[in-house]
Amino acid sequence: MKIKRYKRVSSTNTLVKKLKPEPWLVVLAQEQTAGYGRKKNYWFSPKGGLYFSIILPKSTIDDLQTLTLLAAFVVAKVIKERFKVEPFIKLPNDVYLNQKKIAGILTETVVGSDVKFSIMGIGLNTNIDTFPKELENIATSLKIELGKRIDNEKVLKEIVKYIKKQLKTISE
Amino acid sequence: MKLKLNIKGKEYTVEIQETDRDTVKIRVQGEEFVFKQKKEEEKVLVAKSSLPKRDFKEKRIKAPIAGIISEVFVKEKDVIKKGKKVILLSAMKMENEIISDFEGRVKKVSVKKDQKVKEGDILIVLE
Incomplete structure (x- = not known):
C-alpha cells in the first residue's frame, strides 16, 4: 500500500486532485x-483524527456510486469489529456512534464522456479529545x-483493504 | 505554386506542382494527390476525400448519473475548451465535476442550480 504522508494540508481531496492519478x-x-x-461543508480536522484520500482506479460511474455507498459500511464494519462498538450508518455516507x-465520506469524480479521475x-x-461548542x-x-488512543495507521490500512475488496467485487 | 484557401472558415494549405506535361501533383494539408489530364473521376475523388469533414452537429453534454446540480460554471455564448469544468453534479455523496469533452460555444444551458436531473438528461448544448 503506497501512502503519501503530510503533516498539514488544506484537504486531502484537494491535494490529491493535483497528483498524477496513480490507482490506490x-x-x-x-x-x-x-x-x-x-x-x-466544513469538516473539523484537527491533529489526532484520521484524514485520507484514495485515488480510485478507472471504473464506471455506476460502480463508483455503489462503492461510495458501500464505503460507509466499510468504515462502520472496521470500527465495529476492531472496537466492539455499534456504529450506525446514516445514509448515504455518514457513520454515527452514540447518535x-x-x-464522513466524500467521493469526487471528474467525468466527461467517461470517468477521468475519481477519489x-x-x-x-x-484521537480527537474535544470538539468546538457548535459541534460537541x-x-x-x-x-x-x-x-483510549487509536492506532490511526492500522485503521487506515484496514479500511483501504476493505474498499479495494469491495470495488473488486462490484466490478466483477 | 503554394496557396492558402479559405473554405467555410477553415484554412487549407494547397501546393500545386506540375511533374510532367500531363501530370499535376496537388498537396492539400500535407496529403498528396496526383492527377493526370482528362481523368475526370480522379478530380472528383479529390473533392470528396481531401477536404476534412466538419462536424456541424450540436454537441450535447449529458448527466452521467442521476443527481442534483450543485453548480453551473458556464453561461450561454461562452466559448469553452475541451476539459473545461462545466457543471458540478451531486449524486448521493458523490460530487461529480462534469467536464466538456468537446470545444465549442455554449448554445444552451438546460439546467439550473439545485435542479434534479436523471441519467442521460441534457445539461448543456454546444455548437
Missing part, C-alpha cells in the same frame, strides 16, 4: 485546514467514546 495511492494528513464534505457523527476522501474522528452535541470521536 493513499494521501494521509495529520490535520486539514480546510477539510470539507458534500457541498463544501453523534464519527466519520474517495474519508474523515474519521479517532453532534460529533464525537473514538477516543471520547472508548477512552
Whole structure:
C-alpha cells in the first residue's frame, strides 16, 4: 500500500486532485485546514483524527456510486469489529456512534464522456479529545467514546483493504 | 505554386506542382494527390476525400448519473475548451465535476442550480 504522508494540508481531496492519478495511492494528513464534505461543508480536522484520500482506479460511474455507498459500511464494519462498538450508518455516507457523527465520506469524480479521475476522501474522528461548542452535541470521536488512543495507521490500512475488496467485487 | 484557401472558415494549405506535361501533383494539408489530364473521376475523388469533414452537429453534454446540480460554471455564448469544468453534479455523496469533452460555444444551458436531473438528461448544448 503506497501512502503519501503530510503533516498539514488544506484537504486531502484537494491535494490529491493535483497528483498524477496513480490507482490506490493513499494521501494521509495529520490535520486539514480546510477539510470539507458534500457541498463544501466544513469538516473539523484537527491533529489526532484520521484524514485520507484514495485515488480510485478507472471504473464506471455506476460502480463508483455503489462503492461510495458501500464505503460507509466499510468504515462502520472496521470500527465495529476492531472496537466492539455499534456504529450506525446514516445514509448515504455518514457513520454515527452514540447518535453523534464519527466519520464522513466524500467521493469526487471528474467525468466527461467517461470517468477521468475519481477519489474517495474519508474523515474519521479517532484521537480527537474535544470538539468546538457548535459541534460537541453532534460529533464525537473514538477516543471520547472508548477512552483510549487509536492506532490511526492500522485503521487506515484496514479500511483501504476493505474498499479495494469491495470495488473488486462490484466490478466483477 | 503554394496557396492558402479559405473554405467555410477553415484554412487549407494547397501546393500545386506540375511533374510532367500531363501530370499535376496537388498537396492539400500535407496529403498528396496526383492527377493526370482528362481523368475526370480522379478530380472528383479529390473533392470528396481531401477536404476534412466538419462536424456541424450540436454537441450535447449529458448527466452521467442521476443527481442534483450543485453548480453551473458556464453561461450561454461562452466559448469553452475541451476539459473545461462545466457543471458540478451531486449524486448521493458523490460530487461529480462534469467536464466538456468537446470545444465549442455554449448554445444552451438546460439546467439550473439545485435542479434534479436523471441519467442521460441534457445539461448543456454546444455548437
